[in-house]
Amino acid sequence: xxxxxxLILLLFVGIRYGSLSKDFSCEEPGLVRAARAIVACxxxxxYAGETMxxxxxxxxxxxxxxxxxxxxxxxxxxxxxxxxxxxxxxxLLILYTIYLFSVRMIPQFGGTKVGLLAAALFAxxxxxxxxxxxxxxxxxxxxxxxxxxxxxxxxxLARSKRRPWEFVGLAFLASLCFxxxxxxxxxxxFVVVLYALYPLRDIxxxxxxxxxxxxxxLLFMVPYYFYNLLFAHPEATFWEIKVFFDQFLGRHFLxxxxxxxxxxxxxxxxxxxxxxxxxxSWMIYWGMALLALAVSCELRxxxxxxxxxxxxxxxxxxxxxxxxxxxxxxxxxGFGWLGAGYPRYFxxxxxxxxxxxxxxxxxxxxxxxxxxxxxxxxxxxxxxLYVLFPALTGLRDYLTRADFFSLMRIPSGVTVAxxxxxLGLGGLVxxxxxxxxxLTATATVFFAFYLGFNAIQLHHDLKADYSLTDMYGVKDxxxxxxxxxxxxxxxxxxxxxxxxxxxxQKRFYDIAHLTTAPGENNFEExxxxxxxxxxxxxxxxxxQSQRRFKSRYFEKPRLVFQxxxxxxxxx
Numbered sequence: 001x002x003x004x005x006x007l008i009l010l011l012f013v014g015i016r017y018g019s020l021s022k023d024f025s026c027e028e029p030g031l032v033r034a035a036r037a038i039v040a041c042x043x044x045x046x047y048a049g050e051t052m053x054x055x056x057x058x059x060x061x062x063x064x065x066x067x068x069x070x071x072x073x074x075x076x077x078x079x080x081x082x083x084x085x086x087x088x089x090x091x092l093l094i095l096y097t098i099y100l101f102s103v104r105m106i107p108q109f110g111g112t113k114v115g116l117l118a119a120a121l122f123a124x125x126x127x128x129x130x131x132x133x134x135x136x137x138x139x140x141x142x143x144x145x146x147x148x149x150x151x152x153x154x155x156x157l158a159r160s161k162r163r164p165w166e167f168v169g170l171a172f173l174a175s176l177c178f179x180x181x182x183x184x185x186x187x188x189x190f191v192v193v194l195y196a197l198y199p200l201r202d203i204x205x206x207x208x209x210x211x212x213x214x215x216x217x218l219l220f221m222v223p224y225y226f227y228n229l230l231f232a233h234p235e236a237t238f239w240e241i242k243v244f245f246d247q248f249l250g251r252h253f254l255x256x257x258x259x260x261x262x263x264x265x266x267x268x269x270x271x272x273x274x275x276x277x278x279x280x281s282w283m284i285y286w287g288m289a290l291l292a293l294a295v296s297c298e299l300r301x302x303x304x305x306x307x308x309x310x311x312x313x314x315x316x317x318x319x320x321x322x323x324x325x326x327x328x329x330x331x332x333x334g335f336g337w338l339g340a341g342y343p344r345y346f347x348x349x350x351x352x353x354x355x356x357x358x359x360x361x362x363x364x365x366x367x368x369x370x371x372x373x374x375x376x377x378x379x380x381x382x383x384x385l386y387v388l389f390p391a392l393t394g395l396r397d398y399l400t401r402a403d404f405f406s407l408m409r410i411p412s413g414v415t416v417a418x419x420x421x422x423l424g425l426g427g428l429v430x431x432x433x434x435x436x437x438x439l440t441a442t443a444t445v446f447f448a449f450y451l452g453f454n455a456i457q458l459h460h461d462l463k464a465d466y467s468l469t470d471m472y473g474v475k476d477x478x479x480x481x482x483x484x485x486x487x488x489x490x491x492x493x494x495x496x497x498x499x500x501x502x503x504x505q506k507r508f509y510d511i512a513h514l515t516t517a518p519g520e521n522n523f524e525e526x527x528x529x530x531x532x533x534x535x536x537x538x539x540x541x542x543x544q545s546q547r548r549f550k551s552r553y554f555e556k557p558r559l560v561f562q563x564x565x566x567x568x569x570x571x
Contacts, residue, residue, distance in 0.1 A: 004116050005099060012095060012123040013088075015462065019133050020084045023478040028083075028135040029502035034058035035069035036078055043231040049501055050493065051513035051521050057236050060243075061137040063224070064179040068141055080478075083135050091132030091140035094147050095122050098351050101151050102358070106314050110362045117367075118358040122350070126457040131347050138344040142180040146188060146348040149173040150324060153192045157200060157209075158316040167212045174216030179224070182244050184328070184348050189213045191327045195320055199306045286449035288419060289426035291353055293443060294360035295322055296430030317359070321352035361447060364440045371444045378448030422446075474538040476562040478503045483561065488533055495526065495535040500565070511537060516549060523549045527570055535568040542566060 024032055034044035037058060044066055046058035059066060072086040102115030122128050132140050152173055156166055170192075177185040192213070196206035225237045298318045305311055306319065328349045361367065429442050481503025484494055493507045494500075501508040509532070514523045526532055535553060537545050546554045559567040 005119065008116065008119045008123055009092070009095070011120070012092060015124075015129065015458070016088055016132060018462075020081045020088070022080060022084065022133070023475060023499060024080060024083070024135065024502055025474065025477050025497075025499035027498075029498055030058055030060065031066055031069065031135055031137065032078070032083060033502065034063075034066040035073055035083075038066060038070035039074050039078075043233070045231075049498075049508055049510040049513060051510060057233055057239075059236065059239070061181050061240055062179050062220075064145070064176070065137055065139070065141045069135070084133050087135055087140050088132045090144040091128065094128075094140060094144050094351060095119050097144070097147050097151065098122055098355060102355060105151075105155065106317055106359065113362045113367070114355065114358045117362065118351075118354045121354050121358065124454060124458065125350070125354070126454065126461055127347075128350055129458070129461065131344060131350075134344065136344065137181055138347055140347075142177075142184075143347040143350065145173070145176045145180055146184065147351045149177050150188060150191070150320075150348075150352070153188075154316060154320045157192070157195055157205075157320070158311075158313050162205075167208060170209065171212040171216035171219060174213050175219035178217050179220045182240050184345070187327050187331050188324075188348065191320075191323050194327075195323055199311065199319060286422050286446055286453055287357070289422035289446045290357045290360075290443065290450055291325075292423050292426030293430040293439075293446060294356050295325075296427045297439065298322075298356075298360060298430075300431060314359075318356065321356050324352045325349045325356075361443055364436065364443060366440055366443050366447060371440060374444060374448070378445065378452070474499075474540050474564045476564045477538075480536055480561050480565045480567070481505075484534055484536065484567070491531060492533045493529070493531045495532060495570075497536075497538060497541065500536055507531075511535075511541075511545060514549075523551060524553075527551065527553050530571065533569070533571045535570055536561075536565055538565050539563070 030046075030048070033046040033048070037044045037046050044058040044063070045055040047054055048056050048058065069083060069086060072082050076082045096119075099115040099119045102118055103111045105111065106114060131138075131143065134140075149170075153170060156162060156170055159166075174185075174189065177188060193206050193209055196202055196209050221237065225234060228234050228236045299322065302311075302315055302318055305315055311319065328346060332345065365371070426446065429439065433439055433442070477497070477499035481496075481500045484496075484500070485503075485505045488494065488506065490506065493509065494504060495509045495511050495514070496504065498510050498512065501510055509521075509526055511523075514521055514526060516523060519525075527535070542554075553568060553570060556568050556570070559569075561567055
């Protein structure tokens with residue numbers, strides 16, 4: 001078994017290795033600059049472009065990812081490979097935690113088999129692949145701390161007797177989660193307290209857990225306040241809490257309700273629906289059929305035990321993981337969490353989802369020899385059709401153009417229909433079919449569909465021009481930044497995207513922060529500034545920028561750089 005685990009770990013590293021040196025882009029430079037500043041002066045005071053006050057505190061969330069990244073930079077130096085390898089290391093820890101939990105906690109149902117299957121699915125899942133390389137607050141650093149906290153919480157709640165030091169352990173892990181991000185951590189806290197109330201029906205335990213979680217928050221917030229006070233920025237301690245109430249509860253939820261009532265925009269249920277559909281996409285659709293089948297079938301047998309509170313640890317695992325997954329989905333759905341298109345918000349529920357599916361497949365014997373005979377050829381049908389047969393090139397192009405395999409956007413009606421069909425079939429079969437042979441055959445077919453589409457998605461991602469479904473934007477931002485740094489004078493300013501600005505060693509305007517409204521950040525006025533010499537924008541963003549600003553400056557001669565960026569000389 002150790003050899004199999006080693007091969008899975010090797011597979012995990014192998015498919016990620018080629019992406020470790022990708023340029024920073026999208027939202028990544030902010031976190032990288034914050035970590036660089038912590039190494040230099042102990043505090044994330046950063047230059048974020050001419051449209052921002054200089055310097056600004058470069059943290060939009062709590063600082064744990066920046067601190068970890070800063071530690072890596074301090075030891076190994078600042079480099080794309082160092083940053084992405086640090087994030088990937090935490091993803092690797094998630095994989096091993098999944099395996100270890102399965103082996104140690106559910107051995108009666110083939111824990112080793114469950115662990116190996118879950119580890120393999122995690123290593124190969126395109127979302128987990130993407131999240132393990134993304135330098136972001138929602139990346140693998142936070143997902144690991146949530147996984148450790150929730151696994152410990154399940155072990156803690158399932159015990160018949162709990163010692164005081166175990167409450168301290170719960171508080172300590174809670175503080176590590178809170179040191180990363182507030183909103184999803186509060187959902188995790190809610191799940192733990194709710195589980196103590198039902199099915200455990202222990203009000204004293206729920207109260208004790210609540211006190212421990214509150215203590216865990218203070219365990220982080222008090223040292224964090226003094227850390228900020230040391231650098232004369234005590235207000236930064238409560239910045240994310242302010243954002244949580246102002247933006248999440250205010251603008252996104254209450255504002256969404258107001259817009260829906262006034263008929264001036266989509267409400268939180270609408271945006272939440274889109275976001276949950278985006279979540280479904282990371283499981284490659286037919287994986288959601290597997291999840292619906294596993295949850296509905298397991299809960300059907302578990303429901304009578306919940307009423308009698310007679311649960312084995314395996315039962316606790318199924319119930320707690322269902323609470324965990326369901327709470328994230330329902331909160332995002334009900335609150336319309338920040339709109340649609342960000343499956344990374346669901347990173348914390350990848351481990352329970354994968355373990356539930358793996359546990360169900362092992363328990364019903366989906367990998368017995370007679371079932372494996374049909375599993376392998378079925379799973380190979382899809383990548384073979386997609387990759388090898390020229391006759392289906394048109395269909396492949398249509399599906400790709402329709403974002404059928406996209407992880408980052410809400411795709412076409414074809415995909416939405418696929419999601420509903422997959423969920424409906426899985427849920428109906430799990431809820432009403434009792435024949436084990438039918439269940440095993442259905443799970444085998446669903447799993448084959450999942451493997452096939454997963455292979456297609458991986459093929460698409462790993463051969464993409466830059467990265468996973470273009471999550472990281474456009475390649476060559478580093479080359480463009482260094483090129484412009486070499487042809488400009490020491491006082492020259494450029495207008496560029498955030499990624500290029502990160503690599504440009506002088507002053508820049510972030511084009512995303514420029515406006516068409518009169519003022520110091522007006523696009524036309526900035527272009528007229530004699531110090532602003534170049535405008536560079538990726539071809540991916542060029543049309544959008546032209547439509548937004550409608551400026552004559554886009555008509556000037558352009559230099560096409562590496563076919564991904566266009567550089568316009570303004571002066």
